[in-house]
Amino acid sequence: MAAAAAALAAADPPPAMPQAAGAGGPTARRDFYWLRSFLAGGVFSALRAVPQKEGYLGLYKGNGAMMIRIFPYGAIQFMAFEHYKTVITTKLGVSGHVHRLMAGSMAGMTAVICTYPLDMVRVRLAFQVKGEHTYTGIIHAFKTIYAKEGGFLGFYRGLMPTILGMAPYAGVSFFTFGTLKSVGLSHAPTLLGRPSSDNPNVLVLKTHINLLCGGVAGAIAQTISYPFDVTRRRMQLGTVLPEFEKCLTMWETMKYVYGHHGIRRGLYRGLSLNYIRCIPSQAVAFTTYELMKQFFHLN
Numbered sequence: 001m002a003a004a005a006a007a008l009a010a011a012d013p014p015p016a017m018p019q020a021a022g023a024g025g026p027t028a029r030r031d032f033y034w035l036r037s038f039l040a041g042g043v044f045s046a047l048r049a050v051p052q053k054e055g056y057l058g059l060y061k062g063n064g065a066m067m068i069r070i071f072p073y074g075a076i077q078f079m080a081f082e083h084y085k086t087v088i089t090t091k092l093g094v095s096g097h098v099h100r101l102m103a104g105s106m107a108g109m110t111a112v113i114c115t116y117p118l119d120m121v122r123v124r125l126a127f128q129v130k131g132e133h134t135y136t137g138i139i140h141a142f143k144t145i146y147a148k149e150g151g152f153l154g155f156y157r158g159l160m161p162t163i164l165g166m167a168p169y170a171g172v173s174f175f176t177f178g179t180l181k182s183v184g185l186s187h188a189p190t191l192l193g194r195p196s197s198d199n200p201n202v203l204v205l206k207t208h209i210n211l212l213c214g215g216v217a218g219a220i221a222q223t224i225s226y227p228f229d230v231t232r233r234r235m236q237l238g239t240v241l242p243e244f245e246k247c248l249t250m251w252e253t254m255k256y257v258y259g260h261h262g263i264r265r266g267l268y269r270g271l272s273l274n275y276i277r278c279i280p281s282q283a284v285a286f287t288t289y290e291l292m293k294q295f296f297h298l299n
Contacts, residue, residue, distance in 0.1 A: 069118035081107035101175040108170020117155035158235030165228025176217035198297040210287040218282025227267035
């Protein structure tokens with residue numbers, strides 16, 4: 001909840017004007033501005049304020065949809081990466097570090113397209129305010145979005161900024177991790193590496209070095225792609241935001257955020273909280289990926 005909310009922290013004070021169509025009732029509007037006001041205090045303020053308003057379970061709103069999404073997302077991304085890497089190397093003749101960047105970008109986009117409806121539902125559930133629930137659960141959210149927001153296409157609102165953000169995010173993640181791994185094993189094999197458990201002739205990074213490289217890769221990739229993440233979340237929320245009519249397209253949304261809040265307080269607002277989430281997440285993901293390759297004798 002807090003991590004998702006941080007991406008939308010840039011906000012105006014409540015305007016003294018008639019309510020926008022589709023923005024919800026006065027209570028919903030008041031609760032929305034409450035949500036944005038405590039986010040202005042920063043990460044720790046948000047972590048304190050959410051339990052006060054929603055209870056401690058409020059920190060886990062939307063987590064069910066997140067868990068359902070993360071399994072196919074991770075599987076598709078890493079499977080697609082290996083497939084694209086092979087195709088790019090054998091069919092296109094591209095090798096070196098560039099093929100990791102290309103394969104990673106394509107793998108990230110593939111995983112996003114396949115799992116995007118679940119991400120849409122997760123964001124909607126996470127941003128419901130206690131007492132003003134539009135959705136009662138995952139299934140109800142799917143039915144409501146389908147019925148009221150243009151059918152199947154309603155689940156893909158904000159897809160374009162997501163793809164544009166995921167391409168550099170996934171590409172840079174795989175590129176950075178693969179490059180750090182390659183350089184580390186080439187220059188300090190004894191210090192950083194060990195023989196693979198499934199093939200002693202292949203060197204792999206030690207577990208704690210894997211975690212470090214994965215964390216660094218996640219931090220760099222998040223920094224580069226974060227403005228697209230802010231744009232995506234605003235577009236996904238749709239009519240939940242009072243200013244939704246100004247954020248119908250990717251360009252309109254980015255222009256609105258930049259025009260009202262600038263770069264640091266707009267396009268990069270909440271980045272520190274995303275570091276707290278992203279760095280350990282990517283560290284564990286890449287380490288697990290390397291361990292599973294050994295477990296299934298893929299080295």
